[in-house]
Amino acid sequence: MTTSATHRAIEAVWRIESAKVIAYVARMVRDVGLAEELAQDALVAALEHWPDAGVPDNPAAWLMATAKNRALDRLRQEALHARKREELGQDLDALEAHLVPDFVDALDAARADDIGDDLLRLVFTACHPVLSTDARVALTLRLLGGLTTDEIARAFLVPEPTIAQRIVRAKRTLSAARVPFEVPQADARAPRLASVLQVIYLIFNEGYSATAGDDWMRPSLCEEALRLGRVLSGLVPDESEVHGLVALMEIQASRTHARTDAQGRPVLLLDQDRSRWDPLLIRRGLAALANAHALGGASGPYALQAALAACHARAHRAEDTDWLQIVALYDALAQVAPSPVVELNRAVAVGMAFGPAAGLEIVDALAADAALANYHWLPSVRGDLLVKLGRVEEARVEFERAAAMTRNARERELLLDRARGLAH
Numbered sequence: 113m114t115t116s117a118t119h120r121a122i123e124a125v126w127r128i129e130s131a132k133v134i135a136y137v138a139r140m141v142r143d144v145g146l147a148e149e150l151a152q153d154a155l156v157a158a159l160e161h162w163p164d165a166g167v168p169d170n171p172a173a174w175l176m177a178t179a180k181n182r183a184l185d186r187l188r189q190e191a192l193h194a195r196k197r198e199e200l201g202q203d204l205d206a207l208e209a210h211l212v213p214d215f216v217d218a219l220d221a222a223r224a225d226d227i228g229d230d231l232l233r234l235v236f237t238a239c240h241p242v243l244s245t246d247a248r249v250a251l252t253l254r255l256l257g258g259l260t261t262d263e264i265a266r267a268f269l270v271p272e273p274t275i276a277q278r279i280v281r282a283k284r285t286l287s288a289a290r291v292p293f294e295v296p297q298a299d300a301r302a303p304r305l306a307s308v309l310q311v312i313y314l315i316f317n318e319g320y321s322a323t324a325g326d327d328w329m330r331p332s333l334c335e336e337a338l339r340l341g342r343v344l345s346g347l348v349p350d351e352s353e354v355h356g357l358v359a360l361m362e363i364q365a366s367r368t369h370a371r372t373d374a375q376g377r378p379v380l381l382l383d384q385d386r387s388r389w390d391p392l393l394i395r396r397g398l399a400a401l402a403n404a405h406a407l408g409g410a411s412g413p414y415a416l417q418a419a420l421a422a423c424h425a426r427a428h429r430a431e432d433t434d435w436l437q438i439v440a441l442y443d444a445l446a447q448v449a450p451s452p453v454v455e456l457n458r459a460v461a462v463g464m465a466f467g468p469a470a471g472l473e474i475v476d477a478l479a480a481d482a483a484l485a486n487y488h489w490l491p492s493v494r495g496d497l498l499v500k501l502g503r504v505e506e507a508r509v510e511f512e513r514a515a516a517m518t519r520n521a522r523e524r525e526l527l528l529d530r531a532r533g534l535a536h
Contacts, residue, residue: 115163121171122158128332129172130155130258133179135230140183142293144237144255145283150186154179229343231256231336233295238282239307240291247282248304250275252311253318257333263323266486266519267314301348308344309357309414312337316361324519327376334365345400352409355400359418362397363425366390378526382430394425413449416441435465452481460493468500488517492527499534508534 130151138147154175168174238252246268253264261279265272296304319333341358348354370388373379401422404415420441427433442458456478463471475494484490495510508531515527 118163118167119159121167122155122162125158125171125175126155127258127330129175131231131234131256131336132172133176134255135234136176137179137183138234138237138293139230140180141186143287144234144251144291144293145287146186147183148255148283150182151175151179153182229295232340232343232347233293235308235311235340236295236301236304237286237291237293239304239311240286240289241303242285242289242291243282244278245307245310247278247285248307249311249314250278251282251286252307253314254279256311257315257318257336259315259318259323262519263318266323267318295347305348305351305354309353312340312344313357313361313414316341316364320364321523322520327520327522329368329371331368334361334368337361338365350407352404352407353412353414355404355407356409356412356415356418359397359400359404360414360421362393362400363418363421366393366397366425372522376522378522381424384430386428386430389425397425398422411444411448413445416445416448420445433464435461439465452478452483453487456484456487456490456493459497463497463500468497472497472501486517488514488523488527490514491517495530504534 133151133154134144134147137150138144141147141150157178158171158175162168162171234256235252238255239248243251250264250268253259253267254261259267261276262272264279265275268275295301316334316337319330319335319337322330338358338361341354341361345351345354345358366389367381367384369390370384370386371379379385397418401415401418404410404412404418409415410419420438423434423438423441438461439458442454442461446454446458455474459471459474459478461471462474472494475490475497478484478490491510492514495507495514498504498507498510511527511531511534515524515531518524518527
């Protein structure tokens with residue numbers, strides 16, 4: 113394997129395994145900032161050793177073992193420094209307590225954490241109330257999703273330096289506040305739950321439509337977000353919006369196999385072969401949505417988005433879609449969770465229900481919104497509406513503009529194909 117191929121392999125393994133490594137190490141050292149540093153040390157070691165020695169048979173286990181050893185070395189150093197203040201016997205007891213995994217597990221049980229999931233602990237720790245909501249989400253996406261600051265910035269529609277500053281400050285704040293690495297007790301969960309839900313859904317979205325790279329999707333992120341959502345619904349079963357989020361992710365995930373063709377190229381929703389949608393995931397999603405409604409959460413933002421997804425799931429053919437119902441749901445969503453992206457999606461629905469001119473009017477009103485200045489779906493949607501209105505040359509320009517904005521190679525190819533298809 114060439115050096116460049118090895119580096120690509122390392123990057124792929126890191127993207128998949130980094131969250132697990134950081135979470136495991138954080139349980140040892142009880143400091144998420146330090147845990148990320150130690151995990152990064154393991155990554156550097158891989159970059160140094162794998163090009164010569166080859167990629168290990170189990171690269172994930174190699175990274176985990178290396179990071180664990182770095183953590184043990186750090187704990188030993190701390191124990192040695194502590195000898196200046198403690199008796200030798202006490203120090204050895206403390207060192208043993210740090211190094212014996214069973215002690216950590218017993219300590220977790222004593223703290224009455226009711227879920228044995230390091231990744232979920234990592235989410236709740238990074239979503240501690242000592243941080244602002246934006247900092248909680250950005251930090252957890254970095255630690256749990258393994259996303260770069262650029263990818264997080266694009267998810268937030270804010271400049272990359274802003275996200276970088278949030279992450280650095282968040283880690284410093286958690287360390288200074290000595291925030292424990294644990295799932296909080298029931299009475300302390302509510303303040304963090306909204307951020308936890310937002311984090312999980314942003315991770316899902318990054319997997320569902322990758323911000324950058326050569327692939328249209330990153331299924332492992334979708335699967336991780338779904339797993340966390342399902343675990344969370346068991347942890348807090350009376351929270352309607354948790355069930356709403358799970359419903360939304362289940363239904364969207366049901367389309368995974370239909371979202372790309374045999375060559376890995378994107379297939380948009382209305383062009384998908386619906387026989388390839390996963391009926392089990394649809395049933396799970398509709399059941400979760402029913403749970404959300406039973407708990408009185410029909411008007412929550414995640415439950416409303418799940419209801420939108422359900423409208424598509426219930427339509428056996430694209431032409432059977434109830435666009436009037438979808439417009440009504442977007443109207444409700446715009447009331448409880450207003451955002452320019454929601455308004456852009458509402459424009460698509462309005463265009464389907466009432467004609468492209470009506471949709472274009474909404475899109476043109478969004479053109480001046482600074483938050484959408486670099487959002488490639490704005491010119492893409494505008495191009496689609498212009499095509500339907502017969503304004504082909506204007507549409508071609510919009511698709512080319514959208515292609516120039518996206519960082520995803522598959523999206524760029526799709527948009528340029530649409531532009532070329534309109535060329536005279």
